[in-house]
Amino acid sequence: MEFDKELLLSVNRRDLLKLSSSALAVAALASTGISTHARAQEKSSTSVVPTADKPIRINFNENALGMSPKAQNAARAAVAKSNRYAKTEIEQLHKKLAMVYKVDEKSILLTDGSSEGIRAAIEANATPDTQLVIPELTYGDGELFAGIAGMKVAKVPMGKNWSFDIEGLKTAVKAYSGPSIVYLVNPNNPTATITPADLIEPWIKSKPANTLFIVDEAYAEFVNSPDFRSVTPLIQQGAENIILLKTFSKIHAMAGMRVGYAVSTPTIIARMANKVAGEKLNYCGVCAALVSMDDKPFITYSKQSTNVSRQTMVAVLKELKIDYLPSEGNFIFHHLPVPLAAYKKHMEEAHILIGRAFPPADSWCRVSLGTPEEMLVVAETMRKFRVKGWL
Known part of the structure; x- marks a missing residue:
């Protein structure tokens, strides 16, 4: 199944400006006719009816679009040979990633997501006196694994609009006598906001003593803001204090396949390799990843679909006068005028699953972005909730 990139990018701007409803953007995306996959979505655009058995799942930041059809075919074909280890394919993925990042193959480590x-x-980098420095509101696995490793965790309060307080993070590092690991998720989860490169890069380049930066860019491919830059160029330039973490779960829509990777110096990667059970990824996941990397039209479509879904969500938030943070991921963080627990319950009764609480932002709600068609249903549900006093 082929995706026509030119057709994807040919949405008529004048037609978009004429429409007052977010439904137009959905129609524009579907009308590109770029693939059997897209046409199937267009056909079902008026029949998205969530049920208890098939709810709209916008609670785990999954890519609701689904994997590239080419990647799906590769995964299916891999089943027949999955009685073997994917040694050859894993080597191919290593080489491909090293080529994309312009680094030595020894600078890449494949991981289970x-x-x-x-x-x-x-x-791999913790010692008895190492501290983990994190923003107070961010993805929880850093703190989780630091706790298991017996590390001290320094949580720095957030800045305005739940932004990272970079100066506060710097202070936490300077005030500590031992080594520090700084864990930064960019774009952040659950806020979906970015920390501008101009705030991060100078700190990394200053090479603070005994400090290692783990930069998690799981959502980077969704970013539209020019203020964002990956730390990849710093690694390419020889920085020895960065670990870049990536995943195929998000833009590639492969969350269930569990394929991820780290990029750093050969020395750091070698230490990390001692902490994983070898690069024993599943055959289907590796084969799907190899094909998905080359399916550029699908990746473009995946981002465009997310942009349309985001547009729909932002439009209803503005309409209902609900505060929200500028999203650069495939989810959006907005303030609730009602208790989250009650709102979540009402949504679940409407067969829409939304995000859990993220302390200390207890009055905020994270909504992942479903397909454009699903988000139209979500938007209309929110309007109905406003009339009922539930939102």
Whole structure:
């Protein structure tokens, strides 16, 4: 199944401006006719009816679009040979990633999703007196694995609008006499906001003593803001104090396949390799990853679909005058005028699953972005909840 990139990018701007409903953006995306996959979505756009058995799942930051059809075919074909280990394919994925990142193959470590990468990065560099420095509101696996490793965790309060307080993080490092590991998720989860590169890069380049930066860029491919830059160029330039963590779970829509990787110096990667059970990824996941990397039209479509879903969610939030943070991921963080527990319950009764609580942002709600068609249903449900006083 082929995706036509030119058709994907040919949405008529004048037509978009004429429409007052977010439904237009959905229609524009579907009307590109770029693939059997997209046409199937267009056909079902008026029949998204969530049920108890098939709810709209917008609670785990999964990519609701689904994997590239080419990657799906590769995964199916891999089943027939999955009685063997994927040694050849794993070597191919190593080479391909090293080529993409322009680093030595010894600078790449394949992991079972990004979670194994977080654990290995922390365990490989932790000493009895190492502290983990994290923002107070961020992805929880860093703190989880630091706790298992017996590390001290320094949680720095957030800045304005739940932003990272970089100066506060610096202070936490300077005030500590032992080694520090700084864990930064960019874009952040659950806020979906970015920390501008101009705030991160100078700190990394200053090479603070005994400090290692773990930078988790799971959602980077969704970013539209020019203020974001990956730390990849710093690694390519020889930085020895960074571990970049990546995953195929998000833009590639392979969350269930559990394929991730780390990029760093050969020395750091060698230490991390001692903390994983070898690069024994599943055959289907590796084969799907290899094909998905080359399916550029699908990746473009995946991002465009997310942009349309985000547009729909932002439009209803503005309409209902609900505060939200600027999203650069495949989810959006917004303030609730009602208790989260009650709102979540009402949503579940409407067969829509939303995110859990994220202390200390107890009055905020994280909503992952479903397909454009699903988000139209979510938006209409929110409007109905406002009339009922539930939102």
